Amino acid sequence: MSGPSTYEPKTGFTKWLDARLPIVRLGWDSFVDFPTPRNLNYWYTFGGILSVCLVIQIITGIVLAMHYVPHIDHAFASVQRIDRDVNFGWLIRSIHAVGASMFFLAVYMHIFRGLYYGSYKAPRELLWILGVVIYLLMMAAAFLGYVLPWGQMSYWGAMVITNLLGAFPIIGGPITEWLWGGFSVGNATLNRFFSLHYLIPFLIAGVVALHIWALHVPGNNNPTGIEVKSNRDTLPFHPYYTSKDGFAIALFMVIFAFFVFYWPDALGHSDNFIPADPLVTPALIVPEWYLLPFYAILRAVPDKLGGVLLMFGSIGILFVLPWLDTSKVRSMRYRPLARWFFGFFVIACLGLGWAGAELPDTLVPGLGALGVDFLLLGRVLTVYYFAYFLVILPLLGFVEKPSERPASIEASVLGGSSKSAPAAAPAE
Amino acid sequence: MRLIRTLFIAAAGALAAVGFASAAGEYRKPEPFTFSFDGPFGTFDRGAMQRGFYVYQQICAACHSLEHLAIRHLGQRGGPFHDPAYPNPNDNPVVRAIAAEYIVEDGPDEFGEMFERPGRPSDRFPSPYANEQQGRAANNGAYPPDLSIITRARHYGAPYLRSLMLGYGEEAPDYIDLRPGLYYNPYFPGGLIAMPPQFEDGLLEYADGTEATAEQMAYDLTVFLHWASDPHMEQRKQLGLMVMLYLLILCGLLYATYRQIWRKVEH
Numbered sequence: 001m002s003g004p005s006t007y008e009p010k011t012g013f014t015k016w017l018d019a020r021l022p023i024v025r026l027g028w029d030s031f032v033d034f035p036t037p038r039n040l041n042y043w044y045t046f047g048g049i050l051s052v053c054l055v056i057q058i059i060t061g062i063v064l065a066m067h068y069v070p071h072i073d074h075a076f077a078s079v080q081r082i083d084r085d086v087n088f089g090w091l092i093r094s095i096h097a098v099g100a101s102m103f104f105l106a107v108y109m110h111i112f113r114g115l116y117y118g119s120y121k122a123p124r125e126l127l128w129i130l131g132v133v134i135y136l137l138m139m140a141a142a143f144l145g146y147v148l149p150w151g152q153m154s155y156w157g158a159m160v161i162t163n164l165l166g167a168f169p170i171i172g173g174p175i176t177e178w179l180w181g182g183f184s185v186g187n188a189t190l191n192r193f194f195s196l197h198y199l200i201p202f203l204i205a206g207v208v209a210l211h212i213w214a215l216h217v218p219g220n221n222n223p224t225g226i227e228v229k230s231n232r233d234t235l236p237f238h239p240y241y242t243s244k245d246g247f248a249i250a251l252f253m254v255i256f257a258f259f260v261f262y263w264p265d266a267l268g269h270s271d272n273f274i275p276a277d278p279l280v281t282p283a284l285i286v287p288e289w290y291l292l293p294f295y296a297i298l299r300a301v302p303d304k305l306g307g308v309l310l311m312f313g314s315i316g317i318l319f320v321l322p323w324l325d326t327s328k329v330r331s332m333r334y335r336p337l338a339r340w341f342f343g344f345f346v347i348a349c350l351g352l353g354w355a356g357a358e359l360p361d362t363l364v365p366g367l368g369a370l371g372v373d374f375l376l377l378g379r380v381l382t383v384y385y386f387a388y389f390l391v392i393l394p395l396l397g398f399v400e401k402p403s404e405r406p407a408s409i410e411a412s413v414l415g416g417s418s419k420s421a422p423a424a425a426p427a428e
Numbered sequence: 429m430r431l432i433r434t435l436f437i438a439a440a441g442a443l444a445a446v447g448f449a450s451a452a453g454e455y456r457k458p459e460p461f462t463f464s465f466d467g468p469f470g471t472f473d474r475g476a477m478q479r480g481f482y483v484y485q486q487i488c489a490a491c492h493s494l495e496h497l498a499i500r501h502l503g504q505r506g507g508p509f510h511d512p513a514y515p516n517p518n519d520n521p522v523v524r525a526i527a528a529e530y531i532v533e534d535g536p537d538e539f540g541e542m543f544e545r546p547g548r549p550s551d552r553f554p555s556p557y558a559n560e561q562q563g564r565a566a567n568n569g570a571y572p573p574d575l576s577i578i579t580r581a582r583h584y585g586a587p588y589l590r591s592l593m594l595g596y597g598e599e600a601p602d603y604i605d606l607r608p609g610l611y612y613n614p615y616f617p618g619g620l621i622a623m624p625p626q627f628e629d630g631l632l633e634y635a636d637g638t639e640a641t642a643e644q645m646a647y648d649l650t651v652f653l654h655w656a657s658d659p660h661m662e663q664r665k666q667l668g669l670m671v672m673l674y675l676l677i678l679c680g681l682l683y684a685t686y687r688q689i690w691r692k693v694e695h
Contacts, residue, residue, distance in 0.1 A: 038695045080496040090660045243689045247682040254675045261668025273581035413694045
């Protein structure tokens with residue numbers, strides 16, 4: 001997609017600069033002139049939204065780090081001081097805490113969009129893999145950050161997650177101790193978690209740069225999944241997609257602000273306002289909502305090591321997804337069977353989240369009469385999660401008869417079939 | 429496409445419904461109660477906050493600390509004794525008088541000795557115990573929790589606290605083993621609480637003439653402790669209104685811009 005550059009420096013200074021460091025040219029080619037399929041719908045705005053989320057987290061995080069004290073005796077009180085005494089500290093901390101949830105909300109939309117429109121398929125495998133790397137780093141950053149306030153959930157969450165590594169034979173114990181910096185989660189752990197929590201966002205920013213680079217070589221996928229064939233299929237990124245993304249970002253900010261100002265504790269857990277106490281285990285240790293599906297997968301296996309492997313496997317499998325899906329058709333818009341399985345997959349992910357939030361032996365509301373508890377629900381959905389990638393997508397490519405596809409993006413927009421006109425444009 | 433849209437709407441709904449898990453352990457949901465601080469425009473009932481602070485001082489402070497609060501917080505914007513005439517709460521005479529009632533340990537002085545002096549607004553509320561062990565020793569092994577963030581640190585928040593304070597007096601069910609020194613309170617997780625019932629009608633006399641029924645004291649205390657847990661709530665909601673209005677107008681303008689730019693493009 002990166003054709004010849006159309007940038008022409010006009011002033012003396014930009015000519016001078018362009019001959020030495022063509023950074024303005026890079027910006028122009030990437031974010032102004034960049035040819036973008038004309039049929040991108042609102043699901044494609046989450047990339048821009050995610051960039052904004054990352055910037056918000058980094059800026060608020062840097063300010064919070066100025067006031068936070070990474071010591072087990074002072075961390076909890078320092079967070080309270082941020083909430084009470086630091087000028088607008090309550091606002092900054094609320095934005096940072098809610099921001100983590102918003103970041104994940106957006107990334108899940110982004111990932112599901114990629115899954116539905118087949119954005120992981122050739123030639124975008126590396127783009128997809130870099131995305132999964134970002135997602136992994138995000139989970140690490142979120143977990144480390146949740147430990148820092150040193151409340152009950154911080155401490156016990158850190159305890160549960162770090163203990164998982166102890167499940168590995170022989171190396172498990174030494175690795176866990178090395179990670180803790182001692183024989184338990186303690187001050188050394190908190191210090192290194194703080195250090196790493198500060199580091200990871202910059203790693204994310206670096207991989208995001210690679211992600212965008214890898215996007216700008218083959219160019220965007222689009223809802224039809226058909227490659228760009230002529231310049232009639234595309235529009236320059238600016239002003240068309242800057243305006244569309246700008247609107248979507250503002251809309252997203254409304255949801256963001258609603259939580260920050262009116263419901264700041266909704267996405268957290270009340271136990272984290274109790275200072276960490278190694279002697280009192282909370283009745284129910286749960287991760288933040290965005291990690292619950294993986295928690296359910298972990299608990300679905302009776303064996304600890306098996307659970308840990310399956311949990312890591314549930315993300316690891318995403319790395320090989322481009323080679324598991326055998327269908328020649330990218331977009332599920334033209335895959336009548338796959339879209340149903342995808343729908344069930346989304347439901348399975350939500351169900352796993354639900355199962356992760358409840359005690360395993362609690363009966364599922366509505367299914368209790370059948371003796372279905374959350375453990376069983378988690379197990380069934382875990383099987384479906386893996387079957388989707390390992391069985392359904394590989395087989396479907398051979399079994400499924402795709403429906404008729406338009407000849408080009410332009411044809412899909414102009415040519416008769418009104419169904420494929422701006423598909424998901426809920427705001428229109 | 430319609431299917432997927434429906435799915436995502438369902439997803440959002442499910443997320444909201446699941447939220448986070450309720451803590452385990454048998455306990456009764458708190459009695460529903462509408463506070464003045466509920467809702468997007470909610471504010472604190474100032475009279476209740478002042479009376480609630482009095483309840484805290486007279487009753488709770490004997491066992492419960494308020495360690496994350498300084499006395500000056502009482503006089504800050506949104507606080508129970510805020511007076512616009514004193515933007516610096518350290519100058520507020522009411523707050524100064526409250527502070528002076530406390531005896532605070534300070535030091536070391538130039539001879540290396542610790543000494544006691546009357547409190548100042550900048551002091552933290554003194555803790556009833558020197559350390560947790562002393563607190564446990566004085567209370568049959570149970571440590572009275574700090575109350576600074578109590579409503580945010582409990583599932584169901586303020587209604588829970590109010591119900592808990594009024595929740596004594598019922599006959600314990602058979603399956604609960606009521607050991608000596610414990611009390612039955614159905615709102616407390618597990619049903620057994622080490623704190624004895626605190627409120628009875630007419631236990632205190634309020635300066636403003638309000639009748640100090642148990643119900644009234646529980647309400648006042650809850651309002652005060654909810655303020656203590658979330659002291660910037662009023663400011664947060666006021667700012668939130670401005671931010672929401674700003675963002676909604678911005679959304680409208682950006683949407684108009686988007687439509688204008690795309691008006692001649694088939695997409």
